[in-house]
Amino acid sequence: MALALPELLTKIFKFLAEDKALYPALLVSRLWSMCSGPILWRHIELIGGGNAFGEEYKIQLKKFIKIVRKNSRLIYGSSVRYLKISHYDKLSNKVIEKFVEIFPNITHLDFKRSYGYNDIALFKISQAYPNLIHLNVFNNGGLTDHSIIELASRCPKLQYLEISWSGNITDKSIYEITRSCYCLRHLGINGGKNCISNKSIHEITRFIPNIQSLNLNYCKKLTDTTIHALVSSYPDLRKLDLSDCNKVTDIGIRQIAQCRNLEHLALKSLEFLSDETICIIARSCPNISHFNLEFCHVTNIAVEAIAQSCRNMEYLNIYGSESITDRSISKLAKMCPKIRDLELGFCELITDIAIRDIAHNLSDLKYLGLKYCVNIGEEALDTLNPDLDIGGYYTIPSTL
Structure with a gap:
């Protein structure tokens, strides 16, 4: 027809x-x-943050908030399904109440790094959006178990829930989430005043069968037993953040190698990690494209194993690895041409040789971190793409 x-x-x-x-x-x-x-109008995405993202973004967001506050009805308000307002420090309960009034059909809410609202706003969201699929309230800081429990009970269709650093959230919230939100694919529960316990993780593995992404950053009560439960329950895990989980040991982290389809892995500040463990993970998980090893003090051995096995690498952070030399960075540049973000801050032994290999091989590179890389000269830097964002580099004045 x-x-x-x-x-x-x-x-x-x-x-x-x-x-x-x-x-x-x-x-x-x-x-x-x-x-x-x-x-x-189906998809609205705005960013605050002022100078961090550019003044034009802040102006756009202010105009949007002004329109919302003045109108009880917008022509296309019912068309909005996706609303993202990130890095905004004046996202009040009243503004969110207006969102709920004007945009009745939202299924995707993302307030990452926005704050100014509390449980009252989340209660409104829970009551208004029973079909909510995606919610990100990362770094809010003003929420408690009361609103998270209400959210879990009223929004059982959630597939993505990020409540990391969102306030005084305890195991009580996790228990309600595990019993109500069976469809979850991503769960972020890191940090906070009351660190999530091993028991909560076991509840997650018991009741939520299809998790593919977990953010457990700064969950300082987690142990090797927890890691074993996670990798046994979720062998198809794609994203995992265990940064600052310092009660886990090198042996516990090594179990991650069982997740052979892993794509994003963050192990920031796990200073106990051995080169052997990183090598095992790299060889077992060749699909890793984002690898955060900041403050893990890795050596050339680990970086060369990553270069050899993880050819689709796009983001690598080895900030603080003082023993890294040109040898491994040159190999990385030659074998991982898709890298877009490379953080080498405090890799003090790197010289012009590595920079020239980076310039020659990494044509897609957008960011290069070189803080305190004092053995790099201006001539080598001139070989890099002039549009490349170079972070933290400065020259040390020569002594007279």
């Missing part, structure tokens, strides 16, 4: 929206505006 013109335009416009080429359609005619408007 032939499609009516508005239906046909809507189907075409959905493809244009994917390439962010739909905005001019608003100005063509009333019909085009009527068909493109709801599509454009």
